[in-house]
Amino acid sequence: MVNTIDAKLLAKMFLAGAKNLESKKEWINDLNVFPVPDGDTGTNMTLTIMSAAKDVSAMENPDMLSLCKAISSGSLRGARGNSGVILSQLFRGFTKTIREQKELTIPVLADSFEKAVETAYKAVMKPKEGTILTVAKGGAQKARELADSGCNDLSYFIDEVIKYADEVLLKTPEMLPVLKQAGVVDSGGQGLMQVLKGAYDAFLGKEVDLSIPEVTHVKSAQMDMKTQEADIKFGYCTEFIIMLTRNFNVKQEIDFKSYLESIGDSIVVVADDDVVKVHVHTNDPGLAIQKALKYGALSNMKIDNMRLEHQEKLFKMEEKSRETEASEEMPHKETGFIAVSVGEGINEIFKGLGVDYIIEGGQTMNPSTEDMLNAIDKVNADNVFILPNNKNIILAANQAQAMVENKKIIVIPTKTVPQGITAVINYVPDMSAEDNAQTMNDEITRVSTGQVTYAVRDTVIEDKEIKQGDYMGIGDKGILSVGADVADTTFEMIRNMMDDSYELISIYYGSDVKEEEAESLKAKVEEAYPSCDIELQYGGQPIYYYIVSAE
Numbered sequence: 203m204v205n206t207i208d209a210k211l212l213a214k215m216f217l218a219g220a221k222n223l224e225s226k227k228e229w230i231n232d233l234n235v236f237p238v239p240d241g242d243t244g245t246n247m248t249l250t251i252m253s254a255a256k257d258v259s260a261m262e263n264p265d266m267l268s269l270c271k272a273i274s275s276g277s278l279r280g281a282r283g284n285s286g287v288i289l290s291q292l293f294r295g296f297t298k299t300i301r302e303q304k305e306l307t308i309p310v311l312a313d314s315f316e317k318a319v320e321t322a323y324k325a326v327m328k329p330k331e332g333t334i335l336t337v338a339k340g341g342a343q344k345a346r347e348l349a350d351s352g353c354n355d356l357s358y359f360i361d362e363v364i365k366y367a368d369e370v371l372l373k374t375p376e377m378l379p380v381l382k383q384a385g386v387v388d389s390g391g392q393g394l395m396q397v398l399k400g401a402y403d404a405f406l407g408k409e410v411d412l413s414i415p416e417v418t419h420v421k422s423a424q425m426d427m428k429t430q431e432a433d434i435k436f437g438y439c440t441e442f443i444i445m446l447t448r449n450f451n452v453k454q455e456i457d458f459k460s461y462l463e464s465i466g467d468s469i470v471v472v473a474d475d476d477v478v479k480v481h482v483h484t485n486d487p488g489l490a491i492q493k494a495l496k497y498g499a500l501s502n503m504k505i506d507n508m509r510l511e512h513q514e515k516l517f518k519m520e521e522k523s524r525e526t527e528a529s530e531e532m533p534h535k536e537t538g539f540i541a542v543s544v545g546e547g548i549n550e551i552f553k554g555l556g557v558d559y560i561i562e563g564g565q566t567m568n569p570s571t572e573d574m575l576n577a578i579d580k581v582n583a584d585n586v587f588i589l590p591n592n593k594n595i596i597l598a599a600n601q602a603q604a605m606v607e608n609k610k611i612i613v614i615p616t617k618t619v620p621q622g623i624t625a626v627i628n629y630v631p632d633m634s635a636e637d638n639a640q641t642m643n644d645e646i647t648r649v650s651t652g653q654v655t656y657a658v659r660d661t662v663i664e665d666k667e668i669k670q671g672d673y674m675g676i677g678d679k680g681i682l683s684v685g686a687d688v689a690d691t692t693f694e695m696i697r698n699m700m701d702d703s704y705e706l707i708s709i710y711y712g713s714d715v716k717e718e719e720a721e722s723l724k725a726k727v728e729e730a731y732p733s734c735d736i737e738l739q740y741g742g743q744p745i746y747y748y749i750v751s752a753e
Contacts, residue, residue, distance in 0.1 A: 222397065222410075223244075250283075282570040322335055330378070344362060374391055384663060537635060538586045541589040591622040654674065676695075
């Protein structure tokens with residue numbers, strides 16, 4: 203019977219927990235409450251833990267102190283998304299308690315679990331029950347109960363802690379009505395459970411795969427965008443337009459997308475009246491073409507061999523990198539700006555407003571704390587404002603802020619791109635950083651935002667029945683509209699966003715929307731709200747057909 207855990211065994215358990223989480227990440231992503239195509243809890247938690255796992259796997263004979271440093275530092279720097287940041291804080295608290303120990307006993311583990319929970323709760327401004335925090339707290343409470351009862355069987359101890367934490371996880375829908383209505387448990391809590399269960403398997407001596415894949419970082423607009431040829435799983439970029447000769451309803455669109463997913467990735471299918479725009483990466487373009495021909499004639503066909511283009515692209519990137527390396531050092535100034543953005547149009551808007559550094563990210567690719575730190579390092583300013591522009595990125599920005607000592611970092615908690623644009627517009631150079639922060643924080647509260655995407659599964663949220671393939675207009679506090687037509691759904695969303703105080707409506711259309719479609723929507727909004735100024739701009743953002751703000 204094993205009653206202690208040394209550094210070597212703990213390292214093995216940590217790596218096994220990381221691998222188990224990594225293997226379940228897509229399942230955890232699917233637990234997202236809103237049925238949007240950007241559920242990313244599993245991805246964020248995986249990238250967070252893998253950042254630390256990479257360092258741990260490189261250690262041949264770790265001692266407890268060096269192992270704790272690797273786990274804490276690696277996860278803190280790699281943390282992304284709210285769930286990832288909270289996971290990193292759990293590791294940080296856990297390792298604080300054990301770093302001076304040579305071996306871990308049940309009482310030490312109980313203390314470390316409690317410290318982990320305490321640290322994580324402190325990191326969240328408004329902790330919410332029914333989340334990963336609640337699951338972690340339940341596990342810590344069970345650990346304390348067992349330790350105080352004199353339990354001396356470590357295998358039994360870990361098993362009971364996991365069983366009880368699982369019970370808490372199953373109760374999360376009762377704590378958060380939105381989980382209950384969506385029919386899911388908390389995704390972050392489920393991610394934590396997979397880490398614990400993987401670690402327990404390693405403790406029991408089960409054969410587990412401890413190989414750690416390379417950590418992927420979110421790319422910035424000014425970072426190297428090099429990729430490896432081995433990553434090109436599907437070699438042909440295939441695009442065409444179907445000129446419909448038969449009905450192509452929502453169900454058929456979903457079936458067509460499902461077929462494309464079976465033969466490739468990077469799929470975009472946009473249906474509009476009598477045409478369908480298709481984009482897919484596949485190893486057999488003929489299969490996609492044959493399937494599409496069942497719906498109509500094809501036009502604007504374009505097939506590119508991405509593998510043949512790869513070497514030339516890398517050469518050009520290397521050349522460009524050398525050219526810009528010398529100019530990367532920005533002149534020193536008092537105040538600089540970093541914004542998280544996605545979409546070439548939105549990137550250009552931020553640059554035009556004076557933002558110094560763009561981190562490409564947002565939905566589906568939340569930047570990590572390390573991405574934030576790298577950006578901060580690039581901006582040569584005494585005061586650096588960070589605009590996260592996504593509620594799931596604010597914690598990572600705050601974590602980066604706490605890790606920087608040689609600059610004053612100010613995080614403006616912008617939850618959407620329009621809030622970020624409003625914040626930087628209201629910056630006044632003659633005012634102090636503190637006064638500007640106050641002004642920006644005040645102004646972003648006056649911005650109402652809506653975003654339109656599509657549903658990836660059937661569900662019921664806020665008494666709205668949503669079918670897979672429906673369009674959804676999501677506002678600051680929930681779903682504002684659901685429909686089968688993207689323009690109608692967007693207009694209904696705007697109607698539900700509006701009140702008499704708003705004077706400006708800004709519409710940013712995405713990469714999957716034609717300019718004439720966006721102009722048509724603008725005209726309809728102008729007719730409905732003649733007293734408001736209506737601005738239409740190309741955002742180029744993926745996944746979200748429209749981002750709309752009213753202020």
